[in-house]
Every structure is written in structure tokens, then in C-alpha cells.
Amino acid sequence: MSQSPVTPTARPRRPQLNLTVRERRLLSPSMVRVVMGIDEPERYADVVPPEKYVKLVFLDPAGEHPSPAPGQNPDYWELKESLPGDRQPVTRHFTIRRYVPERDELWMDFVLHGDEGFAGPWAARAEPGDRIIALGPGGKWAPSAEAAWTLVAADDAAIPAALAVVEALPASARGEVVLEVGSPRDVLAVTAPAGMAVRWVFRQDAAPGDTRALVRAVQEAGWPAAPEGVQVFAHGERESMKALRDELLGRRGLAREQVSLSGYWAQGRTEDVFQAEKKQPVGQIL
Numbered sequence: 001m002s003q004s005p006v007t008p009t010a011r012p013r014r015p016q017l018n019l020t021v022r023e024r025r026l027l028s029p030s031m032v033r034v035v036m037g038i039d040e041p042e043r044y045a046d047v048v049p050p051e052k053y054v055k056l057v058f059l060d061p062a063g064e065h066p067s068p069a070p071g072q073n074p075d076y077w078e079l080k081e082s083l084p085g086d087r088q089p090v091t092r093h094f095t096i097r098r099y100v101p102e103r104d105e106l107w108m109d110f111v112l113h114g115d116e117g118f119a120g121p122w123a124a125r126a127e128p129g130d131r132i133i134a135l136g137p138g139g140k141w142a143p144s145a146e147a148a149w150t151l152v153a154a155d156d157a158a159i160p161a162a163l164a165v166v167e168a169l170p171a172s173a174r175g176e177v178v179l180e181v182g183s184p185r186d187v188l189a190v191t192a193p194a195g196m197a198v199r200w201v202f203r204q205d206a207a208p209g210d211t212r213a214l215v216r217a218v219q220e221a222g223w224p225a226a227p228e229g230v231q232v233f234a235h236g237e238r239e240s241m242k243a244l245r246d247e248l249l250g251r252r253g254l255a256r257e258q259v260s261l262s263g264y265w266a267q268g269r270t271e272d273v274f275q276a277e278k279k280q281p282v283g284q285i286l
């Protein structure tokens with residue numbers, strides 16, 4: 001693939017991957033997996049699990065998001081430069097739950113959060129043969145094999161990343177995995193090292209993004225006496241992550257380098273608003 005020109009001040013352009021849906025599989029009432037083939041696998045060179053993500057591209061926000069025809073994948077960066085503001089493609093971040101190199105395949109797991117938005121509704125209806133553009137992958141964080149105790153905490157949107165992290169831990173890892181979903185019907189199978197206790201917590205009637213269940217579960221985890229050697233991966237709704245920041249860096253006394261803390265979405269905000277708010281105090285977690 002030819003590299004797009006980069007001006008000194010511009011962010012590097014992520015490579016474009018053209019994907020074709022192979023399968024849609026319901027994992028729980030609130031989560032669907034879409035298995036996608038990579039059209040040009042030679043472009044997909046740098047995948048190192050676990051926390052890799054792409055930006056999925058929804059081409060025409062004013063229209064029906066038509067699937068690009070085979071062999072006619074539009075160039076995202078050309079469209080971005082040429083289309084007027086109200087026709088700009090929309091992008092949404094999604095974790096690569098698994099990369100299967102022998103089948104040139106990516107798995108992505110989508111929260112079914114209703115009819116609003118682009119990505120959730122697209123995944124709910126994705127059919128074999130549908131095509132979509134992804135930009136990336138990005139994401140650098142990986143768990144340290146040296147950590148004495150690991151906490152992995154996530155809500156639904158970050159569960160794909162959290163499970164990829166848990167699968168990447170060494171067999172000797174010790175710690176806890178705390179996963180928040182709506183109800184016991186949303187629980188998924190987890191493969192974790194024997195020393196990682198897995199605990200599911202339920203929002204029950206509270207709305208997604210309600211901070212209490214996840215924060216309480218993190219407070220109640222079997223923390224070691226001292227923070228040395230602890231590592232934390234905590235990703236999810238923005239306000240939950242702010243509450244966890246106070247818990248982890250404040251009450252628990254962890255250093256910033258010990259913690260991967262990231263907001264994945266914000267209640268009542270589309271991703272565009274959520275991303276734009278990162279430049280304002282309300283959007284800042286660390």
C-alpha cells in the first residue's frame with residue numbers, strides 16, 4: 001500500500017484495511033461478534049496482542065452506509081479531504097478481540113446498545129459479504145509479565161480488550177478480573193490463568209455508565225498490602241474511569257505508570273462528542 005503524505009504537523013495517517021464480514025455470532029443478549037476477513041492480508045503486518053484497536057469507518061452518515069462493492073474500496077483519506085462537512089465519514093473505535101493469522105481473520109465484539117449510533121446497529125445486522133473499512137491498527141499497551149498482582153477491570157465496551165489482556169497474561173499471573181455487565185445473562189466464557197480470580201458484577205436496573213458496581217468491586221478486590229508490583233488495566237465508561245482514577249491513584253497510592261486507565265465511551269455522548277470532549281476538563285481522566 002502506498003504511504004499517504006504526512007505533513008510535519010499532521011498526525012500520521014493510519015493504514016486502511018478493507019474487511020469483509022464472514023460471520024455474525026450472538027455471544028450474549030448484549031454482545032455480538034462479527035468475524036471479518038482481511039481483503040489484503042499483506043497490509044496487516046504489525047498486530048501484537050492484546051490491546052489493539054481499529055477505527056471502523058461508516059462512509060456516509062447522511063445515507064444508509066452502503067457496503068463498498070468488492071474491488072471498489074474507496075480511499076478513506078481521499079473521501080475525508082473531498083466530502084463536505086455533513087457528508088464526512090464517521091469513525092468508531094473497536095478492539096481487535098482476536099487476530100487469526102491462518103485465516104486472515106479479525107474478530108470484533110460489539111455491545112448491542114440499541115438503535116442509536118452507527119457501529120452497534122451495523123454489527124447487529126451485519127451479514128456475510130458485507131464490507132467495511134477499518135483504519136489501523138493502533139494501541140501499544142501490553143501487560144507486564146513481571147507484575148506481582150494484576151487487576152483487570154472493564155465494563156461491556158471494554159470487555160473485548162480486557163479478555164484479550166487476560167489471555168495475554170503469563171500462566172503464573174496472580175490477581176483479579178472484574179467485569180461489569182447488565183445481568184447474569186450477559187456473562188461470557190473467560191479463559192484466565194489459575195491465579196486470576198474472575199468476578200462478574202451486574203448493573204441490574206442501573207443504566208450503562210452507572211459507576212457504582214464496577215467501582216465497588218474494585219474497592220472490594222483482594223488487594224495486596226503494598227502497591228509495589230501492582231499493575232492495573234481499567235477501561236470503560238468515562239465517569240466510571242474518573243471514579244477509578246480517584247480510587248487507584250488516590251486511595252490505593254498507585255503511580256500513573258502502574259495503571260492503564262482509559263475512557264471508551266461516555267453516557268449520552270456519541271463517539272464524536274466523546275472524542276471532542278477529551279480536549280475539555282469534562283473529558284479528561286488523567
Ligand SMILES: Cc1cc2nc3c(=O)[nH]c(=O)nc-3n(C[C@H](O)[C@H](O)[C@H](O)COP(=O)(O)OP(=O)(O)OC[C@H]3O[C@@H](n4cnc5c(N)ncnc54)[C@H](O)[C@@H]3O)c2cc1C
Pocket residue numbers: 053092093094095096108109110111113116117118119120121156157158160161208263264265266267268269270271272
Ligand atoms: C480504544 C477503544 C476500543 C473500543 N473497543 C470496543 C469494543 O471492542 N466493543 C465495543 O462495543 N465498544 C468498544 N469501544 C467503545 C465504542 O467505540 C463506543 O461505544 C462507540 O460510542 C460506539 O459507537 P456507536 O456508533 O455504536 O454509538 P455512538 O453513535 O457513538 O453513540 C450513540 C449513543 O449510544 C451510546 N453508547 C455508545 N456506546 C455505548 C455502550 N457501550 N453502552 C451503552 N450506550 C452506548 C452513546 O452514549 C450515545 O448516546 C471502544 C472504544 C475505544 C476508545
